Amino acid sequence: MNLRTTCGIVLRIVGHGESDKLVTFYSPDLGRVTGIAKGARKSKRRFVNKLEEFTLLQLDYRLPRRQTGLLLISEAEVLTAHLILRTDFRRYAAAMYICELLIRFTRDNDPDLKLFALLRWALASLHRAKNPLKIVLLAHLHLLEVAGYRPDLHRCASCRQAVGPGRNYQLQPVAGGLLCDLCTAGHGTHLPRMSIQTVSLLAGAQTLTLDRLDRLQFPRQVLVGAATALYHFSIHLLQQDLHAWTVLRALTTEGQTYPAAGRNGIGPPG
Ligand SMILES: [Zn+2]
Numbered sequence: 001m002n003l004r005t006t007c008g009i010v011l012r013i014v015g016h017g018e019s020d021k022l023v024t025f026y027s028p029d030l031g032r033v034t035g036i037a038k039g040a041r042k043s044k045r046r047f048v049n050k051l052e053e054f055t056l057l058q059l060d061y062r063l064p065r066r067q068t069g070l071l072l073i074s075e076a077e078v079l080t081a082h083l084i085l086r087t088d089f090r091r092y093a094a095a096m097y098i099c100e101l102l103i104r105f106t107r108d109n110d111p112d113l114k115l116f117a118l119l120r121w122a123l124a125s126l127h128r129a130k131n132p133l134k135i136v137l138l139a140h141l142h143l144l145e146v147a148g149y150r151p152d153l154h155r156c157a158s159c160r161q162a163v164g165p166g167r168n169y170q171l172q173p174v175a176g177g178l179l180c181d182l183c184t185a186g187h188g189t190h191l192p193r194m195s196i197q198t199v200s201l202l203a204g205a206q207t208l209t210l211d212r213l214d215r216l217q218f219p220r221q222v223l224v225g226a227a228t229a230l231y232h233f234s235i236h237l238l239q240q241d242l243h244a245w246t247v248l249r250a251l252t253t254e255g256q257t258y259p260a261a262g263r264n265g266i267g268p269p270g
Pocket residue numbers: 156157158159160161179180181182183
């Protein structure tokens with residue numbers, strides 16, 4: 001088996017047996033793949049401080065013997081560590097959520113350069129960011145687009161009226177887009193209502209390229225409401241929960257009265 005080289009961003013690490021680690025990463029040429037690093041739990045020198053979440057690595061690997069097997073990772077070199085994402089708990093929770101989104105919205109061995117670019121942008125932006133929830137919101141919005149689930153933020157999916165003043169909107173998963181408050185009467189009361197300001201900011205963010213997203217500013221309440229709306233939209237699409245959201249929401253909505261939701265016993269560190 002020939003030795004091959006790729007680069008990839010680590011999405012998830014789990015222990016495997018007594019001495020190995022399973023490393024799920026997203027690579028521009030392989031897509032989402034999982035490899036096994038033999039001996040990595042026994043602090044073998046070649047893997048020390050390298051196999052960490054959110055790190056951009058150069059990886060030497062061999063193909064699995066079977067089609068469905070794991071890549072055999074033989075060496076790893078750190079290209080970008082993104083260390084602060086593992087030491088600052090808010091940014092850690094944000095990065096975990098983005099990685100969970102990427103894992104859930106992708107399949108194995110289905111590379112997409114746009115997704116790799118989006119992930120790279122998101123982690124680099126979190127590294128610089130003072131407001132992790134803003135990066136989460138923008139990454140989530142663009143991930144939906146790349147994954148083929150771009151919500152229409154310009155008109156109500158039911159009455160088809162263009163978004164306009166005097167109404168509030170919900171991002172309704174069942175409708176696949178916005179519903180105005182005339183069309184949601186009595187439905188979806190657990191979903192956050194978004195003002196026209198929020199909807200317009202999101203619609204604008206959809207059209208911007210990654211290099212221009214950092215400049216956008218969102219009022220805090222807009223961020224929380226919009227990020228919550230995208231969470232509900234995605235768990236409906238995925239038909240499963242996104243576990244990192246609970247921690248992220250608790251950390252990013254401290255002191256907020258909106259959305260009024262329990263913390264499920266999870267609070268900020270220390
Ligand atoms: Zn309507």
